[in-house]
Amino acid sequence: MSADKIRKVTEAIKTRIESALPDLVVPALTKVHVGPLDDQEAKNARLALFLYRASVNSDLRNAGHRVLPADPNDPIIVHDRAIPFDLHFLLTTSPSDKDTDLNALDDLGLAIQSINDTPDLVGGALGSDVVRLSFEAMPTEEMGRIWALFPAVNYRTSVVVLATPVWIDPALPARPTAPVVSEEYRATPNFQEPPNGF
Numbered sequence: 001m002s003a004d005k006i007r008k009v010t011e012a013i014k015t016r017i018e019s020a021l022p023d024l025v026v027p028a029l030t031k032v033h034v035g036p037l038d039d040q041e042a043k044n045a046r047l048a049l050f051l052y053r054a055s056v057n058s059d060l061r062n063a064g065h066r067v068l069p070a071d072p073n074d075p076i077i078v079h080d081r082a083i084p085f086d087l088h089f090l091l092t093t094s095p096s097d098k099d100t101d102l103n104a105l106d107d108l109g110l111a112i113q114s115i116n117d118t119p120d121l122v123g124g125a126l127g128s129d130v131v132r133l134s135f136e137a138m139p140t141e142e143m144g145r146i147w148a149l150f151p152a153v154n155y156r157t158s159v160v161v162l163a164t165p166v167w168i169d170p171a172l173p174a175r176p177t178a179p180v181v182s183e184e185y186r187a188t189p190n191f192q193e194p195p196n197g198f
Contacts, residue, residue: 002169006054008125009087009166010034013133014049016121017091020114021046021107033094038150045094046107049161052146053088057165060084065167068128084165088136090146092158108157115161129167136160 011034018031033045042048065082069075091111093104112135121131138160147155 005166009131009163010051012121016114017111020110037153042094047111048092048094050090051087052090055086057084057086060165065169079169082167082169084167087163087166089161090158091161093156105157112159131163131166134162136162
C-alpha cells in the first residue's frame with residue numbers, strides 16, 4: 001500500500017459502518033465522525049471513529065509486501081522495505097446532545113454487527129490488499145487513559161477495532177520477482193553397509 005492507505009482504510013471502515021446505519025427520519029446527525037471525540041463535529045454525529053494508535057506489526061515486519069500486478073501475466077511485485085501497520089480505532093457512541101443513549105447503543109450494535117459479519121476490507125481503493133478487521137479487548141485502565149485525553153467529553157460506550165495489516169510501501173519503485181522457470185533437486189546417497197553379523 002502507498003502512503004495514503006491509512007486514510008483509505010479509515011475511509012473504508014467509515015463507509016462500512018455508515019452502510020449499516022439506517023437513515024433517520026429527521027437527518028439532524030451525520031452518521032460517523034472521524035476524529036477526536038472533542039471535535040465540534042463529533043457532537044453532530046451518531047458514532048465517532050478515532051484512530052488513537054498506529055503500531056508496527058512485528059510478525060510481518062520482515063515479510064515484504066507482495067502486490068499482485070495489474071496484468072496477471074506479469075510477475076508479483078515485492079516491496080522489501082514496506083512497513084506493515086496495525087491501526088487501533090476507538091469506535092464510540094457520539095457525545096451528541098441530540099440523540100438518546102438507547103438510539104446510540106442501537107447504532108453501535110449495528111456497527112459491531114457489520115464489522116463482525118464482513119471483517120475483510122478488500123478491493124476499491126485498497127487494490128489487491130486485504131485488511132482484516134477485528135475487535136480488541138481493552139483493560140478498563142487503558143480505556144480510561146484514552147478517554148482522559150478528552151476531559152471535556154463525558155465517557156460513552158466504546159469498543160476498539162483493529163485493522164491489520166496496513167502496508168506503507170517505500171517511495172522507490174518495487175522490484176518484480178523473477179518467475180520460477182525450473183527447479184533442480186539432488187539427492188546424495190548416505191547408505192552404509194551394516195556391520196557383519198546383522
